[in-house]
């Protein structure tokens with residue numbers, strides 16, 4: 011077999027994706043298996059009938075390590091005030107299985123009886139309305155693929171030293187699902203929003219009764235009263251039986267276990283929009299509302315915890331997204347940003363949804379510094395970490411981290427978190 015080595019498209023071995031086509035690459039292991047022609051002898055499981063069908067399928071027992079990674083700062087006092095991270099480094103594609111969707115609860119997961127749950131739309135409306143779940147299910151439903159990201163995601167990278175944690179623990183307050191629900195605008199029209207209303211206060215039925223003030227324009231534009239996730243009813247952790255979903259906006263605004271939407275003139279200055287989720291800037295002033303999530307990307311494969319095998323051609327792949335709309339491009343570097351090449355974006359490239367990117371890379375076996383930098387359809391691009399930090403007051407609360415992530419590949423093949 012004669013194979014011409016593809017020409018690099020950027021420094022330190024980045025290759026065009028066709029490096030993978032037509033036998034241009036064969037992983038050494040796969041080559042060995044092919045030559046041997048073994049492994050087809052009938053194993054025990056091929057010689058007898060298997061298990062019968064089951065009521066609700068579960069992942070293979072061998073895949074149990076592919077699990078959410080829970081974390082709480084207050085285990086003894088408030089075990090429900092916690093997060094669990096999506097193991098991004100163990101998933102492929104763009105969708106998050108419902109059971110692996112990240113969690114952020116301020117007061118745990120309430121055990122709501124869907125028969126008793128009500129959603130009330132009131133305040134500055136002509137007709138205050140109260141909906142049961144069955145009422146909501148009679149409205150026309152729409153389904154959309156959207157990412158959800160907590161604005162506290164990736165903040166360990168704002169610490170002075172790079173933390174050696176898996177990609178999912180650094181960036182896994184991020185998931186992507188198909189959400190099905192009632193466009194909130196329909197319910198607002200039915201209630202008849204008064205002209206003086208400009209904001210809505212959404213409130214959850216959990217022990218935190220978490221609430222947020224949200225501009226009416228967004229509630230009308232594309233907000234969903236979500237009832238289904240990936241085809242099945244919402245999981246309790248994601249807001250069963252009904253949550254608000256605001257595409258592209260910080261996760262906190264998508265109030266779970268939604269029980270109330272009050273139309274008002276002005277924001278109420280709730281805890282989650284004053285003491286929390288407001289960015290304290292270098293000027294000493296706080297940017298109170300940063301609803302839209304910035305453009306961002308991260309290489310999930312390879313990423314920390316992975317050990318590269320022998321030198322050779324590897325696929326670099328990762329996720330890119332933006333709260334502003336579709337991802338426009340992702341550039342990848344293998345030399346710490348000295349040179350960049352365009353990665354291939356996997357179609358369809360949907361607005362406010364995760365997009366997977368891929369590029370081929372010939373690893374020489376030497377040191378490398380991998381990075382990805384996304385741009386969105388509005389022309390915004392990810393900042394480097396130093397530029398991102400410079401916006402903020404050094405000691406203050408920070409959110410909305412979207413800087414470029416660098417992974418250092420060490421000569422032995424170990425992958426480490428690195429600040430460029």
Ligand SMILES: Nc1nc2c(c(=O)[nH]1)N[C@H]1C(S)=C(S)[C@@H](COP(=O)(O)O)O[C@H]1N2
Pocket residue numbers: 111112113114115116117158159160161213214215216218219220247248249260261262263264265266267
């Ligand atoms: N009622 C209520 N809604 C809530 C929360 C909460 O604790 N209570 N957490 C918020 C935060 S901070 C985030 S990031 C998202 C997380 O949604 P998820 O747990 O479905 O991933 O829900 C938001 N909505």
Ligand SMILES: [Mo]
Pocket residue numbers: 114159160161162261262
């Ligand atoms: Mo969050």
